[in-house]
Amino acid sequence: MSRHCPFRLSILLTVSAAGLALLTPASVLPLHAQTAPQQTAQQAALSDSAKTENKAERKPAETTSPQAAPSAAANPAAPKGVTGKAIDKVKEVAKSASDIFNRVPCLPPKGGSKSMGSLPRVASKLVAGLPVVIVAFGSSSTAGYGATSPDFNYPNRLAAQLRRQYPTANISVVNAGKGGEDAPEMMKRLETSVLDMHPDLVIWQVGTNAVLRNLDPAETAKLVEEGITRIQAAGSDVVLIDPQYSPRVNEHAESAGKMMSLLNKVADLRKVGVFPRFAVMKDWHEKQAIPIENFVIADGLHMSDWGYACFAQLLGDDIIRSVGQVKLGVAVPADVRAYRPM
Numbered sequence: 001m002s003r004h005c006p007f008r009l010s011i012l013l014t015v016s017a018a019g020l021a022l023l024t025p026a027s028v029l030p031l032h033a034q035t036a037p038q039q040t041a042q043q044a045a046l047s048d049s050a051k052t053e054n055k056a057e058r059k060p061a062e063t064t065s066p067q068a069a070p071s072a073a074a075n076p077a078a079p080k081g082v083t084g085k086a087i088d089k090v091k092e093v094a095k096s097a098s099d100i101f102n103r104v105p106c107l108p109p110k111g112g113s114k115s116m117g118s119l120p121r122v123a124s125k126l127v128a129g130l131p132v133v134i135v136a137f138g139s140s141s142t143a144g145y146g147a148t149s150p151d152f153n154y155p156n157r158l159a160a161q162l163r164r165q166y167p168t169a170n171i172s173v174v175n176a177g178k179g180g181e182d183a184p185e186m187m188k189r190l191e192t193s194v195l196d197m198h199p200d201l202v203i204w205q206v207g208t209n210a211v212l213r214n215l216d217p218a219e220t221a222k223l224v225e226e227g228i229t230r231i232q233a234a235g236s237d238v239v240l241i242d243p244q245y246s247p248r249v250n251e252h253a254e255s256a257g258k259m260m261s262l263l264n265k266v267a268d269l270r271k272v273g274v275f276p277r278f279a280v281m282k283d284w285h286e287k288q289a290i291p292i293e294n295f296v297i298a299d300g301l302h303m304s305d306w307g308y309a310c311f312a313q314l315l316g317d318d319i320i321r322s323v324g325q326v327k328l329g330v331a332v333p334a335d336v337r338a339y340r341p342m
Contacts, residue, residue, distance in 0.1 A: 106310035108317070109283040117273050119237045121200045123323045131170040134158075135194050137186065138205030141244060142177025146302030154303075157312035158319075165320050174199070182209035183223035190227055195234050202231050203315070205241035205277075207259045208301075211252045221262035228270045239273040239319075240266075245281035247292065247300035273322070275315050281307070 125132045136142050136155040144153025151157075159173035176193040178185070183206055186193075194202055204227070210220045224240070231238050242260045243249050249256050260278060267274045284290045295307030303311065 100306060100309050101313075106313045107288060108314055109280055110287050117271070117322060119201065119273075119319065119322045121235060121237045122319070125200050126166060126169055126323060129169070131172065132201075133197055133199045134162075134171070134173045134201045134203065135176050135197050135199040136173060136203050136205070137190075137194050138177045138203075138241070139181045139186075139209055140177065140179035141208070141302060141308075142175065142205045143179050144175070144177070144308065145179055146297040146299070146304060147308055148305055152305040152308055154308045154312040154315070157309050158316050161313065161316040162319070165316075177205070180209060182206060182213070182215065183220045183227070184215075187223050187227055190230060194231065198234075199231075199236045201237045201239065201319075203239045203241060203275075204228075204231075207263060208243040208249060211243055211249060211255045211259055212301075214252070214255065217255060217258040217262050220259065221266050224263065225266045225270060228266065228272060232270065232272075237272075238270070239275060239315075241275045241277050241315075243278055244296075244301070244303065245278045245285065246296045246302075249278075249301070273318075275318065277311060280311070280314060284310070 122132055122134075136158070142153075142155065144150060144155075147153045153175065155173045155175040155177070159171065162171050162173070163169070174197055176197075178189075178193075186204075186206065204224070206224055207217075207220060210217065228238050228240075240263055242263050243256055256278070260276070264274060281295065284295055285292055295304055295310070296302065297304050
């Protein structure tokens with residue numbers, strides 16, 4: 001039996017090294033030189049953060065429970081089983097990389113924020129100790145295109161944050177994102193992808209592909225209003241997410257502006273929350289001096305690991321704050337939303 005141990009150990013070390021190389025996140029992209037002192041300092045901080053993050057992910061994984069090792073020794077696994085366990089350990093290391101914001105914190109817009117408004121369904125479920133189902137509905141930036149791992153897409157980051165905040169709650173976040181879609185395609189699968197899940201909260205990211213495809217913003221807004229009406233009729237809370245601030249969206253500035261204005265009008269009419277992703281990301285660049293290439297990947301459209309993580313963090317903070325107000329009995333007007341349009 002002992003002569004097989006070195007062979008098994010070599011497999012574990014080899015697979016672990018390979019797995020780490022594959023799973024190391026590229027959440028902070030190479031920086032371009034900046035001339036302003038503030039931008040230079042920000043770049044240095046981002047670069048150091050990336051190094052710290054990579055070092056953290058190369059530390060030996062110690063997530064196996066005390067019972068796991070004796071069990072493996074008592075019941076030797078085939079090489080495939082050893083490989084699977086090694087990969088699982090590497091994934092746990094990547095998943096637990098909590099220093100993505102190290103020295104480059106995720107900050108809300110300078111103007112501050114107000115309550116997202118009432119999320120009565122989510123709050124009542126948490127108070128009653130009942131399971132909470134959240135559906136993230138949208139296109140490729142909901143699906144997580146651009147993230148180095150599914151662990152870094154925004155629905156998974158949001159789920160992790162909410163579970164930390166409510167450790168005894170049973171919270172599920174369903175990723176119903178599908179690349180390339182906008183309101184016309186999403187409405188066709190609203191029943192099967194959203195309503196059939198019986199969600200307590202629907203977070204609907206919409207509008208980006210309509211802008212890129214030069215669709216009429218008014219037609220998109222009309223479909224979104226219809227969709228919100230159906231979601232609310234099912235008893236679910238709703239939060240809208242507008243397009244992202246990115247080079248490709250900014251090429252259609254007039255259309256993007258109309259889209260965001262109309263989405264805000266629909267939100268006012270239907271009394272739902274809006275997370276203004278465009279304004280938040282613009283603030284990162286223009287007021288916090290973070291280079292665009294650090295939160296948008298090379299395609300000029302989709303978000304990076306850091307971008308998804310900060311987006312999810314700020315969205316989660318708003319949800320937690322809103323739920324907290326409802327749980328404490330604070331009367332929150334239904335039409336008070338997270339960030340007023342900038």
